[in-house]
Amino acid sequence: MSTTPWPAEPGQGLVLRTGFFVLDWTLRFTRPTATVDGRSYRLPWGEQFIPLAAGPHELEMSYPWLGLFQAGKASAQVEVVPNQIVTASYRPPYSVLLAFLPGKLRLDRSGRS
Numbered sequence: 001m002s003t004t005p006w007p008a009e010p011g012q013g014l015v016l017r018t019g020f021f022v023l024d025w026t027l028r029f030t031r032p033t034a035t036v037d038g039r040s041y042r043l044p045w046g047e048q049f050i051p052l053a054a055g056p057h058e059l060e061m062s063y064p065w066l067g068l069f070q071a072g073k074a075s076a077q078v079e080v081v082p083n084q085i086v087t088a089s090y091r092p093p094y095s096v097l098l099a100f101l102p103g104k105l106r107l108d109r110s111g112r113s
Helices: 025-029
Strands: 013-018 033-036 039-042 046-051 055-065 068-080 085-091 104-112
Antiparallel strands (some): 033 055, 085 104
16 A cells, blocks of 8 residues: 555545544544455555555545544445546544544545546
């Protein structure tokens, strides 16, 4: 997996933007987990690029917190067409006290061709 925000050459995949409410500083001590088609990636907070083949993909986001294996879990279907980059944004609940609630996962299907 590449951690550059955009591929060097035209390609296809997913740009994943993750962030959290600034006052919830305790999340700096954890990393979000992106699961694409059953394969998990522990990523730093910020913007990451995940190359994907064209076709449908299942994206699931969460983060580990105090024994909760998948806190702030959110999921979406991602459709990647050839030479398209899809952008997704994930934000966990506004407080770790609400970690049992789902996070927000938003897709920008316009992407870049």
